[in-house]
Amino acid sequence: MAQSTLDSMPGASTGTVVVTEPLNFWGGKRVKPRQEKNAEPVFEPATGRVLCQMVPCGAEEVDEAIQSAYAAYQKWSKMAGMERARVMLEAARIIRERREKIAKLEVINNGKSIIEALVDIDIAWQSIEYYAGLAGTLAGQHIQLPGGAFAYTRREPLGVCVGIGAWNYPFQIASLKSAPALACGNAMVYKPSPMTPVTAVILAEIYKEAGVPDGLFCVVQGGAETGSLLCHHPKVAKVSFTGSVPTGKKVMEMSAKSVKQVTLELGGKSPLIIFKDCELENAVKGALMANFLTQGQVCCNGTRVFVQREIMPQFLEEVVKRTKAIPVGDPLLESTRMGALISKPQLEKVLGFVSQAKKEGARVLCGGDPFVPSDPKLKGGYFMSPCVLDNCRDDMTCVKEEIFGPVMSVLPFDTEEEVIKRANNTTFGLASGVFTRDISRAHRVAENLEAGTCFINNYNISPVEVPFGGYKMSGFGRENGQVTIEYYSQLKTVVVEMGDVESLF
């Protein structure tokens, strides 16, 4: 079964794939949905054609998946870290071996370019490999106490963790959440976005093939209702959520009812600050990387580009020239650099932001229109031309709200003090960036920006070894890096008396 969806991939082209296999996975196998009458069509963004049906899981199915994960957790958590590592390394190897096929399926479901999807799949296996490396290192402390007594700590798993993902990095988010969870000895029940249901189940099959106990990584399909069943389930110890701020708040509220641990990876409106002493070509390239990956549908994008006034004309000329040259079109072609947005409503929402920006006084320097590729099969796709907005002010909607599309807002500034104040004037705090040749300024700015990440002289690179997560309303907890072990484990203290009990009673 694992191979059936992927087997059609090598020769697959845009507009040809239909996925018919069940998309749920628990108890070690794909599971047919029970309530077919609730099926929702899932669209291929590049064509607007129906790719598959997503049937949301109800309470019984969610419970079955969680019970199956719990049974697997009891076996997996008793294995040595080194044993878990061996299985995880095998899963990473299989992903690496099938990277092209998985990337193709991701493109067909998500609309991003194949060149980006391949990187996403590489980050996925790297994450599993990285946490496999840490699995054997989990250890506690030994603490000496008076009279020969001592204490020690044990790093223990939490139990069944739930992962809830967004649609912009479907396979990668499922991997980034499950890798540290499994390394620590937990099981995971994962719910992908209802818009991108097809690749998480491939990950589940690969874990199974690699040798995890049946049920260790389960996939349940669905939207808000299924997500809420997961957050309320009494056997769930933790919820790791990636998505928007409003949904993140709901997840936190629901999890609070039974005091579940929560990690929230939420949205952003990140500032990218370009000083006049920067290396301009790199700064322009950085601004493009900060705005146009995955059609601009990236949480940590640097969508408020602050440019020091003296270099604004040169910056705009170069950034517009390069933006106009971005090849938009069939995401499965290697030459394409921008594919289709996730859905028609998302495309309309983003175009609406551009119209609103114009009404509020912004000037469109390029793009911002629906784009119809010449290839007839792409006529129904959700494409738009990447957009650069000039004449922006801090009070404009396009500067304040997360657009989640290929729209860069450019703002002038004069001094470092002023720009830091303006950059921090947001409820979000996911990422930030600074371009300058002045090393002291770079670190001073990084220190003063209220964001979970600051990129110096680059943007949107996130190796798996480096922690990633938000400040302020962009969330809390971290993904990637060693620190994430702490978010998927708990510390038990064992206190050992070696003498007699000195009782006060």
Ligand SMILES: NC(=O)c1ccc[n+]([C@@H]2O[C@H](COP(=O)([O-])OP(=O)(O)OC[C@H]3O[C@@H](n4cnc5c(N)ncnc54)[C@H](O)[C@@H]3O)[C@@H](O)[C@H]2O)c1
């Ligand atoms: N910080 C990060 O790492 C990161 C990464 C990717 C996306 N995002 C953010 O995600 C957003 C876009 O993704 P989206 O549109 O899928 O977000 P969303 O909040 O609409 O949905 C995210 C997930 O939550 C589920 N969900 C919806 N309502 C729920 C409920 N009541 N209870 C439980 N689950 C529920 C959805 O089905 C989906 O799986 C943007 O704001 C973006 O910035 C953040």
Ligand SMILES: C[N+](C)(C)CCCC=O
């Ligand atoms: C890999 N990137 C580009 C840093 C994206 C992280 C996930 C946010 O949407």
